[in-house]
Amino acid sequence: MVMNGVDVNFRGVISCPVPRDSVRSRMVHINFFRRIMYGLLAFLLFLTICLWNESKKGYSVSFRLDSKGFQLPRTLENLSRRLRTKPVNITAMVGPQRESEAPRPRPKVDKFSYKVWDKDSSSKNLPARLQKVRKNYLHMNKYNVSFEGTRQVEKLSTSGLLCQLANRVKVTMIQGTDFPFNTSEWEKSLPPKNIRESFGRLGTCAVVSSAGSLKASYLGTEIDNHDAVLRFNGAPTKKYEEHVGKKTTFRLVNSQLVTTDKNFFDDSLYKNGILIMWDPSPYHSEIPEWYKKPDYNFFHNYKLYRKLNPNQPFYILNPKMPWELWDILQENSPEDIQPNPPSSGMIGIVIMMNFCDTVDIYEFLPSKRKTDICHYYQQFFDSACTMGAYHPLLFEKNMVKHLNQGTDEDIYLKGKVTVPGLQGVRC
Numbered sequence: 152m153v154m155n156g157v158d159v160n161f162r163g164v165i166s167c168p169v170p171r172d173s174v175r176s177r178m179v180h181i182n183f184f185r186r187i188m189y190g191l192l193a194f195l196l197f198l199t200i201c202l203w204n205e206s207k208k209g210y211s212v213s214f215r216l217d218s219k220g221f222q223l224p225r226t227l228e229n230l231s232r233r234l235r236t237k238p239v240n241i242t243a244m245v246g247p248q249r250e251s252e253a254p255r256p257r258p259k260v261d262k263f264s265y266k267v268w269d270k271d272s273s274s275k276n277l278p279a280r281l282q283k284v285r286k287n288y289l290h291m292n293k294y295n296v297s298f299e300g301t302r303q304v305e306k307l308s309t310s311g312l313l314c315q316l317a318n319r320v321k322v323t324m325i326q327g328t329d330f331p332f333n334t335s336e337w338e339k340s341l342p343p344k345n346i347r348e349s350f351g352r353l354g355t356c357a358v359v360s361s362a363g364s365l366k367a368s369y370l371g372t373e374i375d376n377h378d379a380v381l382r383f384n385g386a387p388t389k390k391y392e393e394h395v396g397k398k399t400t401f402r403l404v405n406s407q408l409v410t411t412d413k414n415f416f417d418d419s420l421y422k423n424g425i426l427i428m429w430d431p432s433p434y435h436s437e438i439p440e441w442y443k444k445p446d447y448n449f450f451h452n453y454k455l456y457r458k459l460n461p462n463q464p465f466y467i468l469n470p471k472m473p474w475e476l477w478d479i480l481q482e483n484s485p486e487d488i489q490p491n492p493p494s495s496g497m498i499g500i501v502i503m504m505n506f507c508d509t510v511d512i513y514e515f516l517p518s519k520r521k522t523d524i525c526h527y528y529q530q531f532f533d534s535a536c537t538m539g540a541y542h543p544l545l546f547e548k549n550m551v552k553h554l555n556q557g558t559d560e561d562i563y564l565k566g567k568v569t570v571p572g573l574q575g576v577r578c
């Protein structure tokens with residue numbers, strides 16, 4: 152009965168009469184199942200292509216969130232690249248790419264589309280824990296931030312943003328003429344020269360983050376080939392030269408380290424290059440107000456270090472600079488960013504944009520080596536180091552991605568972003 156039913160249906164499809172003897176009937180059934188198998192195979196092939204395409208998308212999402220182990224093995228990576236070069240119109244099969252993935256005009260053009268930091272990342276992309284941390288900081292408002300600027304309704308163009316950074320963020324160091332540093336005691340401690348007299352013209356500069364993803368990057372030679380290299384806090388070069396280079400021209404340190412870390416006086420890694428220290432002030436406070444209420448009371452240690460190392464240039468960043476930068480970050484973010492100063496990383500990037508013609512930034516936007524290991528020189532895991540908890544890191548990364556003049560391939564393979572210097576910016 153059932154067999155007959157199938158038989159009838161099948162015959163209906165091929166619409167040709169088949170003799171009703173049992174041999175013929177069995178052959179017809181075999182043909183039928185063969186066709187079903189072919190159909191199934193074709194469907195499976197289609198499904199594989201669909202899934203492959205979907206997994207590429209899914210990978211970009213899990214990249215933004217903190218998933219570990221997303222890295223494709225090298226062989227798979229090569230395979231997927233080879234597949235992408237095949238003349239198969241996948242768009243026609245599974246529909247167009249999302250708009251955010253559409254290629255944008257760039258000075259350099261990517262051959263393939265690499266999944267890297269999305270410049271429109273929102274706090275909704277954060278893991279629940281970090282979303283909560285951000286809300287707590289918004290509520291706490293430790294630095295009495297009262298943002299009075301206006302949000303950009305339309306996203307500023309890259310050149311518009313560069314213009315804002317050039318005109319509004321003043322990279323200056325505390326000088327002996329800044330009250331209340333205008334005493335003879337401070338005059339002895341502060342470096343006699345303006346910081347810009349401490350170095351010559353800087354063409355290319357490298358900003359080297361301390362990210363765990365610098366491990367096994369083999370970027371050392373490339374980094375050292377820059378005219379100047381900026382590093383952060385206690386990031387060492389010794390034992391890691393192959394991956395982070397050995398040149399240190401500038402080192403940006405925070406006041407917490409200067410105030411509380413005994414190694415600051417003892418460790419030789421701090422003795423190379425020009426030191427710049429920064430300490431968060433209350434939002435847009437003047438220097439005298441900050442002087443009475445620094446975030447960390449670093450003054451004693453600063454003077455002591457200067458006395459012990461009188462020949463090493465060691466500057467104190469004007470505390471207004473981080474908040475001038477913060478305002479631009481807030482203006483260009485659709486949501487409330489953490490009311491805490493920008494990260495050392497972001498501050499260092501803008502300092503170098505003021506000193507150099509072009510700035511290559513390594514592993515500020517994560518490469519394919521992205522990891523929850525916070526620093527390349529420590530075994531400490533926390534996704535907050537990439538995504539931000541205290542600092543508005545997510546929004547800083549959106550801005551840096553927006554400013555990138557290099558390719559997504561460079562970000563994916565090297566964690567490298569290239570931004571222009573601000574001295575040549577005409578507004």
Ligand SMILES: *[C@@H]1O[C@H](CO)[C@@H](O)[C@H](O)[C@H]1NC(C)=O
Pocket residue numbers: 225226229
């Ligand atoms: C993948 O391709 C790169 C160059 O594109 C090559 O150096 C590497 O050996 C390849 N890896 C494998 C496993 O085929």
Ligand SMILES: *[C@@H]1O[C@H](CO)[C@@H](O)[C@H](O)[C@H]1NC(C)=O
Pocket residue numbers: 240242243244
């Ligand atoms: C692929 O197919 C889509 C949708 O049918 C079409 O818009 C596009 O031009 C095709 N691309 C190529 C390279 O044929």
Ligand SMILES: *[C@@H]1O[C@H](CO)[C@@H](O)[C@H](O)[C@H]1NC(C)=O
Pocket residue numbers: 293294295433
């Ligand atoms: C913020 O303002 C409150 C009240 O005006 C004040 O008590 C507090 O000290 C201020 N905090 C900072 C960091 O200036």
Ligand SMILES: *[C@@H]1O[C@H](CO)[C@@H](O)[C@H](O)[C@H]1NC(C)=O
Pocket residue numbers: 330331333334335
């Ligand atoms: C420091 O600057 C303040 C304000 O400009 C001024 O009143 C004061 O006399 C200066 N102190 C010294 C020692 O020059």
